[in-house]
Amino acid sequence: MSKRALKKYLSELKQEELAEQLIDLYERFPVVKEYYDFVFNPKEDKLVQDAKVKISNEYFPVKRKRPKARRSVAQKFLKHFTKLGVEPQLVADVMLYNVEIAQAYSADKNVPEAFYKSMLNSFSEAVQYIALNEILPDFKIRIVRIFNTTQNQQWPNEEEFSRALDIID
Known part of the structure; x- marks a missing residue:
């Protein structure tokens, strides 16, 4: 129809x-x-908190031994939030949280190359989303902190993270 x-x-x-x-x-x-x-x-704060708990559980599980570290879990939440019309600040918060928790996980783990590429995609999407919604002043400190962490942890694709930041300059 x-x-x-x-x-x-x-x-x-x-x-x-x-x-x-x-x-x-x-x-x-x-x-x-x-x-x-x-x-x-609209209990947006509760939705965001639930999403953060589940994303965190992907990297630092409470009930199982091994982390799954799947980017797709965060992506599902973000897609769902966009469909519902959750405030852009809250969506951006979850986007950056996903990368931050992944960085905390990778600090003491040996992760595959695909992990770094996946986090680059998440970071690029977050920066683009923040730029499009014109909420950069609210998140600039966190974005810079994420970038600095990639350099401190010597991620193999830190140059690509630098290029992702070019969007906001």
């Missing part, structure tokens, strides 16, 4: 019928329920 056909169909419905359909969607689809729950009661 096209958007035009949907609009026509919805305009022909009575108020009560439209309300019944929305309630049906709310009950059937968890995504719709989650969206409306967020719209009417």
